[in-house]
Amino acid sequence: MAYIYPSPGVTGSEVTLSLENSADTGNDSLTIAGLQDMTINASNDVFTWEQLDSGSKFQIATTATNSVAMNLVVDQTTFFGADSDSADSTDTATNLGIFGFSRLKSKVEFSIFLGKTDAGGAGKTISGEGYITGLAPTTSAGEPVWVTPITITVVGDYTIA
DSSP, X not given: OOOXXXXXXXXXXXXXXXXXXXXXXXXXXXXXXXXXXXXXEEEEEEEEEOOTTOSSOXXXXXXXXXXXXXXXXXXXXXXXXXXXXXXXXXXXXXXXXHHHHHHTXXXXXXXXXXEEOSTTOOEEEEEEEEEEEOOOOBOOSSSOSOEXXXXXXXXXEEEEO
């Protein structure tokens, strides 16, 4: 079996999230560091009905609601972007940052690599498009760095490579 170990202490293994602005043709990528956890949701909705000739309900899968949820330690440049003051919705990913994508409602192209990065390592990449939502940075005396949840609400299907 080929298990994926995205945990500390496992050499060369990681989960990497990269974002690009769908409106930017320059393919400028923003790699998100400081991830604490990640959940990739692929939830099919189900239509249920009853028939008079059956004692059981019938069900069929319908469209999926896909999202990626995570928590991360906030890095100022990644969160606010390199030029967030003058950035617009067609600007580069590094200028917009995570907050700029959310504030301007810009569609992102995301890519999540799950696997090994050491010599000869392999892994899978899950990618798609969506919108960044759910930002809520917090800090406290017991947690002296800013931490925020982030959700990427996926538009359409995931692509797996």
